[in-house]
Amino acid sequence: MIPQVTLRPGVSMPQLGYGVFQIAAEETAPCVEAALEAGYRSIDTAAIYGNEAEVGKAVQAVQGRGIDRGELFITTKLWNADQGYDATLAAFDASLAALGTDYVDLYLIHWPVPAHDRYVATWRAMERLHADGRVRAIGVSNFHISHLQRLMDETQVVPAVNQIELHPNLAQRGLREFHAEHGIVTEAWSPLAQGGLLGDPVVTDLAQQHGKTPAQVVLRWHIQLGNVVIPKSVTRQRIVENIDVFDFALSAEELARIDALDSGARIGPDPDTFNRL
Numbered sequence: 001m002i003p004q005v006t007l008r009p010g011v012s013m014p015q016l017g018y019g020v021f022q023i024a025a026e027e028t029a030p031c032v033e034a035a036l037e038a039g040y041r042s043i044d045t046a047a048i049y050g051n052e053a054e055v056g057k058a059v060q061a062v063q064g065r066g067i068d069r070g071e072l073f074i075t076t077k078l079w080n081a082d083q084g085y086d087a088t089l090a091a092f093d094a095s096l097a098a099l100g101t102d103y104v105d106l107y108l109i110h111w112p113v114p115a116h117d118r119y120v121a122t123w124r125a126m127e128r129l130h131a132d133g134r135v136r137a138i139g140v141s142n143f144h145i146s147h148l149q150r151l152m153d154e155t156q157v158v159p160a161v162n163q164i165e166l167h168p169n170l171a172q173r174g175l176r177e178f179h180a181e182h183g184i185v186t187e188a189w190s191p192l193a194q195g196g197l198l199g200d201p202v203v204t205d206l207a208q209q210h211g212k213t214p215a216q217v218v219l220r221w222h223i224q225l226g227n228v229v230i231p232k233s234v235t236r237q238r239i240v241e242n243i244d245v246f247d248f249a250l251s252a253e254e255l256a257r258i259d260a261l262d263s264g265a266r267i268g269p270d271p272d273t274f275n276r277l
């Protein structure tokens, strides 16, 4: 039901997954189980979210109900304080132990943290994890073109994915074009702008015309752009709603109306100046 995109090493990734940022640890396992039962097969977590172990618990629980690990696509991310070659290898071991699995489908550098200038050495450790078969694909998150260019100039493997803040208010056209030129898949975080644009008149008008919800219209815009999306919700009805976006299509004119909402407004920090460890 969910389309797949092919990442650079020939790995398939569901175009729509479930994000678990800001889900409290004690809530995470039941939410992830609800998502997997609703049909999601891709889960996006990170060491800094503090809920990798609970994602792992949900994965274990559904295996008992016939959803095999091999059908799932698990992403986690290396936190800023763990950048550097040796620290990355150690942090990966800790994430894997927390998740209770023996490989990760996609491992991302969470932020470039340019003031600390360790992302090239970090990437070399990611290349090693990939070569050792412990990670099926490696990528980055929150990288600008300059950071991507430097990795491509100084290392061997081009990132399979760049996971960036992306929604109709921050459409990231230039970065998406750069990704397309270099075979990097664009993955959108905060695809719903954390709910902030669901009352926009363009979005609500299109929702009414298609008999869908504003969230479904925004997710459909992403899907038709070719983005991977990972909406988060702790609300059962929304978990189901957010995956139900494959039975309608927006016209070119409707897509353009949403494109016109791009104001360049970020919710999160600018990766060039975000240096928190």
Ligand code: NDP
Pocket (backbone or CB within 6 Å): 018, 019, 020, 021, 022, 044, 045, 110, 141, 142, 163, 164, 188, 189, 190, 191, 192, 193, 194, 195, 198, 213, 215, 216, 230, 231, 232, 233, 234, 235, 238, 241, 242, 268
């Ligand atoms: P989203 O854009 O996914 O929005 C989540 C918010 O929207 C929640 O408040 C949720 O409420 C609400 N919501 C979800 N579905 C609906 C719906 N159908 N109708 C109305 N409201 C809805 O924001 P996130 O910031 O959570 O981003 C998604 C994922 O991206 C994260 O979980 C994480 O995996 C990833 N991410 C990565 C970052 C990075 O630096 N790499 C940074 C930020 C996020 P409720 O839960 O109450 O239902």
